[in-house]
Amino acid sequence: MTGNFIDIVPREGGVVRAYVARPAQGSGPGLLLLHDASGLDAFVRSTADHFAEEGYVVLAPDLAGRAPRPGAGSIENFAAIADALRALPEQAGKIGVVGFGAGGRFAVHVAANTDIDCAAAYYPDDVDGCLADLPTIRCPMVIHFADAQQSEGFAKKPNIERHVYPGCRAGFAVPENPQHDKPAALMAYSRTLALLRKVLGPVFDLNHLWEQHCYFEFATRDVDSVMPTMVAEPYVNHVPTMTGGVGHDQLKRFYKYHFVDSNPSDTKLIPVSRTIGADRIVDEFVFCATHDREIDWLLPGLAPTGRYFEVPMLAVVRFRGDKLYNEHIYWDQASVLVQIGVLDPAGLPVAGRQTARKLIDETLPSNELMPNWASSEEKPI
Secondary structure, three states: OOOEEEEEOOOOOOOEEEEEEOOOOOOEEEEEEEOOOOOOOHHHHHHHHHHHHOOOEEEEEOOOOOOOOOOHHHHHHHHHHHHHHHHOOOEEEEEEEEEEOHHHHHHHHHHHHOOOOEEEEEOOOOHHHHHHHHHHOOOOEEEEEEOOOOOHHHOOOOOEEEEEEOOOOOOOOOOOOOOOOHHHHHHHHHHHHHHHHHHHOOOOOHHHHHHHHHHHHHHOOOHHHHHHHEEEEEEEEEOOOOEEEEOHHHHHHHHHHHHHHHOOOOOEEEEEEEEEOOOEEEEEEEEEEEOOOOOOOOOOOOOOOOOEEEEEEEEEEEEEOOEEEEEEEEEOHHHHHHHOOOOOOOOOOOOOOHHHHHHHOOOOOOOOOOHHHHHHOOOOO
16 A cells, blocks of 8 residues: 655645555545654654555654644644645545654644544653643543653543553654564554544454454365455464464465365364454454364374364454454464373373363363362361
8 A cells, every 4th residue: 555645735834745645445534643753754654554554544744844842833733734634535534643752742732722533642752741731632532651751640531541551662653763662562553543443433344354254264265265355464373383474475375285275174163252352353262173184284293193172262363454464373282282192191281172171161170280279178268
C-alpha cells in the first residue's frame, strides 16, 4: 500500500505538505497523525500505512520546523488540517487524532479544545501542560506514558485511559530509536486501535475471517485460498517447535510443503473458548489426530508412530483490518511426546491425554503430579 502527498494551507500562511494513506476498502473514518516534528520520515509513513490497512483514511502533516504547540493559533491551524482531511473524498464518518511526543502533547490539547471524536497520545512531551488541559478534554482518549513520566494525575479520569510502560523511555514506539521497545509498542498499538474501533469504527467480523482461514487450512486444504486471507507479508510462529514462516514466500512454502498436507487425515479441532478483541482473537481448542505421517510443523523429524493424541492448543491471531497479520500457536509439546510414546513420563511432571480431558472436564482430579499435595491434607485453610 502506498500513499501520496498533498499541500495544505494553514491559517497562519505558508504551505504544509502532508502524507495521505488510504484504505484498500476505498473509504473509511479519518485519522490525523501528528509526530515529533521530524518530517515525513519512514516511521510516519509506515505508521500511516498501517492505520490505512486498519481501514482509516490517514493524513500526516509535515511538522518539521513548525512543531505544534498549544495555543489559539495552533488550534486554528489544526482546524485547517482537519478540514483538509474531511475534504478528502475517501473520508467518511468521524475523525480521530494520534500523536507522538510533541504531537502527543498537541493531541491532548486538540482533545480539550476541538470537536475531534477521539484521541491517542504517545509519551506527550509536556505532562504539566497536558494536566492543565484535563478539565476540558471533550472526547474519549488513551495516553501512553513512558516509565519516568509523572502521570499519576491522569489516573481514574473520565474518558481517559492511562497506560504506563515500565522500563520504557519516550520514543519506545519508533523502531529506529535506541529507546524502541517492541512488546510495549505492540501493546500500545493494540490499545490505541481498541479506542479507534470503539469510537470511529470500522468493525470487522474477525470471527468470520478466522473461521474462513481455518476452513481453507483444514477442510479444503487449499493453500492458494489461505494466502489471500492474510496481509501481503504475514508471519506464523508455532512457538514450541519454532516452525512457520515470515513473509509471503516463506509462509506459502511452509503451508504448501510442510503444513496443509502434513496434517493427518483424521485431524479434528474441538473448540473450547474464543475471545475476540479489537485486533486479535485468542482461540482455545483441542487438536486431535493420529500420528500416521510425519507432521513437520508439530513433530518434526519423528517417523509416524500410528498413535492417536489429543493436546490443548492456544492460538493468538492478530489482524490488520480484514486480513490476518500473524499467528502465535502454543501447546504442551511434552504431552504430545508422551502420547506418541517417545517420552517416558515416569518421574517427570508431565502428562499425556489427561491434559486435554482436564481442559474439557474441570471435575477431573487436580494436582496429581504434585507429590507434596497430600502434605496439606489436614492443614488449616
